[in-house]
Amino acid sequence: MAVLRPAGDFDRSYEQDMGIVRQRWQLFLLLGAILLACSAAFWGEARFVFNLNRLAYLIIALQGLNILTGYTGQISLGQAAFMLVGGYASGLLAIHLSLPIYLSIPLAALITGCVGLLFGLPSLRVKGFYLAMATLAAQFIIPWLTRQPRFSTWLGGTKGFIDIPTTFLTVFPLLLLILIAAGIVAYVGWYTQRPQFQWGGLAVFLITGVIYSAWDISLRRTVNIAGLPPTDLFAAGHLKAFITVLTTGVPMRAWIISLRELPTYYLSVSLITLLLSTILTINITRSRLGRALIAIRDNDLAAELLGVNLFQYKLRAFFIAAFLAGVAGALRAHSERGVGTEFGYSLRESILFLGMLVIGGLGTNLGPYLGGAFVIAVEDFALWLGPELALIFPTRSAELQSSFRPIFFGLVLVLFLIFEPRGLAHRWMLLKASWRLRPFAR
Amino acid sequence: MRKSTIVLLLTLLTVFILTACTTPVENVVQTAEAVVTEQAPAIQEAATQVAEVVPTAAAAATTVAETVTEPTEEPEVLPPGCNEDLTGKTIKLHQQAGKEGPLAAILGQAFDFATKDALAAINSNGGICGATLEVVFTETNYAAELEIAAYEATRNEALIIFTYGSAATIVLANRLNEDKILSFAAGVNGPAMYIPRDGYTIGAVPIYSDQFAGFVEWLSENWADVKPAGAGDQIVVGVIGWANAFGAGATTPEAVAYAESLGVTVLPMEEQALSPDADVSGQIQNMVIQGANVIYNQNLSFSVAQVIGTVRALGVWDSVIVGGVNWSFNQDVLNFLGDNARLANGYYGVVPHATWQDSDLEIVQEAAAAFEAGGYPAAEKTNTYLLTYASFFAVRDILVHAINMVGYDNLSGETLLAAAIDMGVIDARGAYQYDLQDQYRAPRHARIRQWQVQADGTLVDVAVSDYFELPDTRPPAP
Numbered sequence: 001m002a003v004l005r006p007a008g009d010f011d012r013s014y015e016q017d018m019g020i021v022r023q024r025w026q027l028f029l030l031l032g033a034i035l036l037a038c039s040a041a042f043w044g045e046a047r048f049v050f051n052l053n054r055l056a057y058l059i060i061a062l063q064g065l066n067i068l069t070g071y072t073g074q075i076s077l078g079q080a081a082f083m084l085v086g087g088y089a090s091g092l093l094a095i096h097l098s099l100p101i102y103l104s105i106p107l108a109a110l111i112t113g114c115v116g117l118l119f120g121l122p123s124l125r126v127k128g129f130y131l132a133m134a135t136l137a138a139q140f141i142i143p144w145l146t147r148q149p150r151f152s153t154w155l156g157g158t159k160g161f162i163d164i165p166t167t168f169l170t171v172f173p174l175l176l177l178i179l180i181a182a183g184i185v186a187y188v189g190w191y192t193q194r195p196q197f198q199w200g201g202l203a204v205f206l207i208t209g210v211i212y213s214a215w216d217i218s219l220r221r222t223v224n225i226a227g228l229p230p231t232d233l234f235a236a237g238h239l240k241a242f243i244t245v246l247t248t249g250v251p252m253r254a255w256i257i258s259l260r261e262l263p264t265y266y267l268s269v270s271l272i273t274l275l276l277s278t279i280l281t282i283n284i285t286r287s288r289l290g291r292a293l294i295a296i297r298d299n300d301l302a303a304e305l306l307g308v309n310l311f312q313y314k315l316r317a318f319f320i321a322a323f324l325a326g327v328a329g330a331l332r333a334h335s336e337r338g339v340g341t342e343f344g345y346s347l348r349e350s351i352l353f354l355g356m357l358v359i360g361g362l363g364t365n366l367g368p369y370l371g372g373a374f375v376i377a378v379e380d381f382a383l384w385l386g387p388e389l390a391l392i393f394p395t396r397s398a399e400l401q402s403s404f405r406p407i408f409f410g411l412v413l414v415l416f417l418i419f420e421p422r423g424l425a426h427r428w429m430l431l432k433a434s435w436r437l438r439p440f441a442r
Numbered sequence: 443m444r445k446s447t448i449v450l451l452l453t454l455l456t457v458f459i460l461t462a463c464t465t466p467v468e469n470v471v472q473t474a475e476a477v478v479t480e481q482a483p484a485i486q487e488a489a490t491q492v493a494e495v496v497p498t499a500a501a502a503a504t505t506v507a508e509t510v511t512e513p514t515e516e517p518e519v520l521p522p523g524c525n526e527d528l529t530g531k532t533i534k535l536h537q538q539a540g541k542e543g544p545l546a547a548i549l550g551q552a553f554d555f556a557t558k559d560a561l562a563a564i565n566s567n568g569g570i571c572g573a574t575l576e577v578v579f580t581e582t583n584y585a586a587e588l589e590i591a592a593y594e595a596t597r598n599e600a601l602i603i604f605t606y607g608s609a610a611t612i613v614l615a616n617r618l619n620e621d622k623i624l625s626f627a628a629g630v631n632g633p634a635m636y637i638p639r640d641g642y643t644i645g646a647v648p649i650y651s652d653q654f655a656g657f658v659e660w661l662s663e664n665w666a667d668v669k670p671a672g673a674g675d676q677i678v679v680g681v682i683g684w685a686n687a688f689g690a691g692a693t694t695p696e697a698v699a700y701a702e703s704l705g706v707t708v709l710p711m712e713e714q715a716l717s718p719d720a721d722v723s724g725q726i727q728n729m730v731i732q733g734a735n736v737i738y739n740q741n742l743s744f745s746v747a748q749v750i751g752t753v754r755a756l757g758v759w760d761s762v763i764v765g766g767v768n769w770s771f772n773q774d775v776l777n778f779l780g781d782n783a784r785l786a787n788g789y790y791g792v793v794p795h796a797t798w799q800d801s802d803l804e805i806v807q808e809a810a811a812a813f814e815a816g817g818y819p820a821a822e823k824t825n826t827y828l829l830t831y832a833s834f835f836a837v838r839d840i841l842v843h844a845i846n847m848v849g850y851d852n853l854s855g856e857t858l859l860a861a862a863i864d865m866g867v868i869d870a871r872g873a874y875q876y877d878l879q880d881q882y883r884a885p886r887h888a889r890i891r892q893w894q895v896q897a898d899g900t901l902v903d904v905a906v907s908d909y910f911e912l913p914d915t916r917p918p919a920p
Contacts (some may be wrong), residue, residue: 047595054587147685158690158711159633161612336590337616342609342687343586383581386542397554405542405581 020282034275041267049267051380055372056270057331062360062368063281064324065353070363071285072317073297074123075131078138080349082322085142086112086329087339088155091164094334101269101334109326115142116322123314127300139350143341161340164333178208266335273331277324282365284320293317297363359416361423370424382408521571525846529572533841533853534599537577538592539606540584549606550774552822556830559812564834570841571850575834577604586613597621601853602837605629608688611643618642623855624862626833628769630884631687632694636916642859644876645884646833647768648912650691653792653888654681654738655700656912657765660890661736662704664907670761673735677706680729682722682749683740685713692740692767696915709734718744722752730758739766746770747778754785765790771891773824776901787895790906794888795829795874797903805832805871832873839868887911 011017021027041049065079090108093099099107115138122134146155156162182205189197284290292313295303304310333339352375360371386404390397420427520527537557539549557577564575580592589610596603600623605611608629615634618625619641627635630645632652647653661668661677679701683689693711701708709732712725726749729737737753739746746766753759765771771791776783800806809831813823844853844861862868868876877886890907 045595046598047591050591050594054591158687158693160687160690163616336586336613338613341685342612387579387581403542405583 018286020279034271037271038268051376053267053270053335054332055376056267056274057328057335058356058372058376059368060274060277060331061325061328062353062357062372063277063365064321064328065357066362066365066368067281067284067293067324068317068321069354070357070361070367071290071297072293072314073127073300074120074314074317075128075354076135076318076321077132077347077350077354078119078135078142079321079325079353080345080347081138081142082112082116082325083329083332083349084146084339084341084345085115085322086326087164087333087343087345088146088162088329089326090330091162091333091339092154094164095162101330105273105327105330105334108330109323112326112329113319113323116318116325117315119322120315120318123318124311136347139347143345146341156340156342159340160342161338163338165337179205182208266331270331270335273327277327278365281324285365289313289316294363355413359413359423361425364423364425366425366428367423370428374424378409378412379405521568523842523846524571526850527572528570528845528850531573531850532576533570533573533601534576534578535602535604535837536580536596536600537604537606538580538582538589538596538610539604540582542581542583549826550822550824551818552824552827553606553830555813555816555818555822556809556827557834559809559816560831560834563808563812564838570838571845573850575838575841582607582610584609586610589613590617593617597623601855601858602626604833608634608686608691611635612687615641615643618855621855622859624858626837629688631691632696632915633917635883636881637920639881639919641883642855643883644862644878646829647794647874648792648885648888649916650688650740650767651694651697651915652884652886652912653767653794654692654740655697655915656888656910657738657790657792657890658697658701658704658706658708659913660907660910661763662706668763670735670763672761676733677736678709678733679706679736679738680709680712680732680734681738681740682712682714682725682729684716684745686716689713689740692738694915694917696917700913700915707733711740714741714745714748716745720745720748722748723756726752726756726758730756730762734762736763736765739764739770741766742769742772743774744778746775750775750779750786750789751782759788763790764788765792765890768792768794768825768888771893771903772826773821774826776893777821783901784895784899786893787901789893791891791893791903792888793825793891793903793905794885794912795825795832795870796872797825797891798823798828799903799905803872805835805873828873832870836868836870836876840865882916 009022016022021030037052040052044052061079061083064082065076068074068076086108089111090101090104093104093107094101097104119135119138123131126134145151147158147160148155149157151157152159154162182201184201185197186199186201186205189195189199189201285293292303292308293316295306295308296310296313300310329339329345333343336343356371356375357367358371359374360367360369382405385408386400389404390400393400521529539553540546541549541554557579561575561577564570569575578596580596582588582592584607586609589605589607590613593603593614597617603614603618603623603625604627605614605625606628608631611625611627611629611631612634614625615631619638623642625643626646627643628646630647630649632649635641635643635645635649648656658677658679661679665675665677681693683692690711693708698708709729712722712729714720714722714725722745726737737749739749741749750764753762753764766789768791771789771793776786779785796803796806798806798810801810806828809828812831813827840858840862841853843865844858847861847864848857862876863878866877866879868878870876874885875887877884887909889905889909891903892906893901894904896902
């Protein structure tokens with residue numbers, strides 16, 4: 001669909017042309033939404049906060065699948081299994097190498113990306129439903145491997161899960177404040193051509209990161225966190241002393257996160273990661289890589305004749321999809337404080353991911369957001385509506401409680417696919433176009 | 443990356459900082475606590491001064507009292523067995539489980555009926571020291587994610603949470619321990635309950651490894667009497683279980699070691715897909731080929747019916763003993779078998795609680811009366827109903843004991859657990875007993891029961907052993 005713009009809205013520079021946010025009001029709207037999301041933990045109900053966090057990592061997984069399926073046209077039924085890999089990788093890195101989450105999550109994503117490459121290898125030979133079958137193998141092999149008794153020490157074996165220690169997020173806000181301030185100084189220095197600010201800011205940025213990493217790692221080594229931490233973890237004497245020294249003059253408790261506050265901070269981590277993954281995927285789709293992927297999706301033979309290396313680009317798509325699934329899996333594993341088949345990651349989830357993407361809109365950057373939010377909202381709505389209807393119709397109470405949600409959910413999906421097969425993103429674009437063309441829109 | 447993007451990113455992070463740095467309510471509370479701690483000596487000093495004045499004041503009061511007319515008010519009548527009258531108050535319990543989808547048959551409608559009837563019975567008999575008992579249900583579909591979501595939504599107000607799946611027990615165990623919330627779990631996963639030893643999860647039934655070890659022990663003691671025709675003296679147990687933590691719950695290293703110490707061979711577990719249309723013929727044949735003369739079901743609901751049907755179809759029913767965990771010995775299995783329910787004739791179960799056959803028990807009579815009065819379908823007259831019904835009376839006793847110990851205002855998961863431990867053995871009116879002695883937090887005794895076809899053609903569960911203490915196969919404490 002052609003992008004319709006109001007009269008007078010034209011670009012004056014290349015940068016403006018490439019801008020993601022074009023209007024000031026859009027920026028304010030976006031900032032408002034971000035503010036709302038970030039502060040949800042302080043005003044939202046616990047279940048809402050949990051769902052928001054769930055939605056955040058779900059969207060990241062969907063963004064990966066969107067690159068692979070929506071933009072490259074390669075169907076994958078293994079996204080949940082890749083999330084499992086990411087969860088395990090990040091968990092194991094945190095447990096055995098004592099890595100903090102901002103190191104363990106990217107590393108886990110890279111590991112998952114490499115696993116994704118393995119399962120992407122058949123993509124050169126097979127496509128369509130045959131490729132779906134090949135990726136289905138991931139969904140069977142990976143969970144099966146995690147349940148093998150011989151790997152029980154590492155992966156939990158028949159138990160079906162491993163515990164992941166709660167992450168040290170101590171002084172997280174302070175650290176971020178310093179990092180951001182240093183980043184701003186470095187940016188301003190670069191923008192205003194002042195090397196002292198540029199390099200000074202960068203140095204503070206790096207030093208702060210290194211100090212925090214070293215600190216975090218040292219804490220992990222000195223405090224027993226083999227399994228979940230003991231409840232008095234943050235009251236350990238040496239830790240108290242250490243924090244007091246580092247935060248002299250600042251009330252110590254303000255920088256320590258109690259276990260009860262963890263969901264709040266996991267939400268923050270998930271939202272920041274979602275923001276980064278959104279920027280990444282938006283930029284991928286409008287780059288040379290994105291155009292190559294779209295060319296492969298639309299006509300792979302033509303793309304090859306135009307010089308697109310099919311195998312290489314398909315593998316890149318698989319890597320990105322698995323990479324983002326790894327990020328999502330790691331976020332999920334840390335926030336659920338455990339990972340394994342006992343927590344889900346089943347074929348049903350992989351299929352549901354595809355469904356979400358179709359609902360949201362395949363091959364659009366908005367699709368993962370709309371699809372994920374829609375499905376979770378419908379799911380929650382059905383969870384609420386079933387028991388309410390059971391109260392209204394007591395004679396059918398049992399049936400309504402046991403069968404309403406699956407039937408309602410299925411019905412909504414079917415109706416949706418009939419009346420809006422191109423997804424919510426398409427509907428949104430139509431709405432925007434109608435608004436811009438008013439009063440002439442039909 | 444474009445300039446606008448960077449500006450956007452930095453703005454977002456600043457916004458995040460502003461929100462993240464906002465002092466949460468807990469910190470305010472903590473600060474308040476700190477202030478109180480700081481002021482404590484001064485308060486104490488003031489209190490001492492007041493205490494010095496009190497005897498004088500008391501003496502003056504006595505003089506005045508002598509001149510005052512005797513009060514005419516009647517003394518407050520407390521509810522029986524209670525130190526407080528809580529009339530007008532409400533105590534909320536939380537349940538989270540799955541009532542929908544294929545696994546809904548595990549609890550069935552019986553679970554709902556029993557909850558409603560037990561609450562009605564308790565509340566009509568004075569409630570909890572006068573307080574009304576309420577249950578808030580949250581649907582989780584037995585999905586770990588939704589179990590956590592339900593928990594997160596209720597943990598700030600929950601005193602007691604009832605859960606009904608191994609996944610819930612596993613994913614919530616550490617959270618319950620940290621938040622100090624008491625939970626009654628039907629999914630009795632050993633590691634989740636006993637690592638660490640002093641947790642907040644109480645099992646509705648003995649942990650699965652204890653049940654398995656108990657069944658093996660009973661077999662080894664009675665092998666000569668119960669062994670199938672053609673079976674040798676060596677007991678070889680094949681275990682078929684769901685491909686998840688529940689399925690693996692029986693054959694833990696401790697339980698297998700115990701079985702081996704009795705000279706019993708335990709074959710590697712055969713996994714069964716958690717699906718109403720799973721095919722288990724391969725698994726059954728595999729076990730039989732390996733010499734299994736006992737097939738133990740670590741599954742429930744439709745899966746047990748699948749095993750029973752397949753063992754019968756393969757023609758090996760008479761050459762093996764088929765039995766299983768307590769949840770496999772339930773009416774819902776017979777409901778799945780339908781007209782072929784008699785195929786279950788001879789099936790054994792480890793049953794740690796009374797069943798409908800124990801009609802001499804008051805709780806069974808009362809539950810039967812409530813069930814009849816409710817006009818529920820006969821198919822719902824399951825062990826689930828009885829167990830759920832009885833469990834609320836055990837919880838009532840714990841609540842009353844805790845209120846008497848610490849008072850209503852001090853009720854918390856911690857004080858409830860302390861009260862339960864103080865009670866030691868909590869009798870659910872004879873239906874079963876929670877044992878909280880020696881760091882146990884589940885029933886310790888069970889009977890072996892068997893479905894037997896009677897002369898009139900009906901299938902009845904019959905106790906073939908008395909209650910006996912199950913072996914201790916808890917995972918070693920770290």
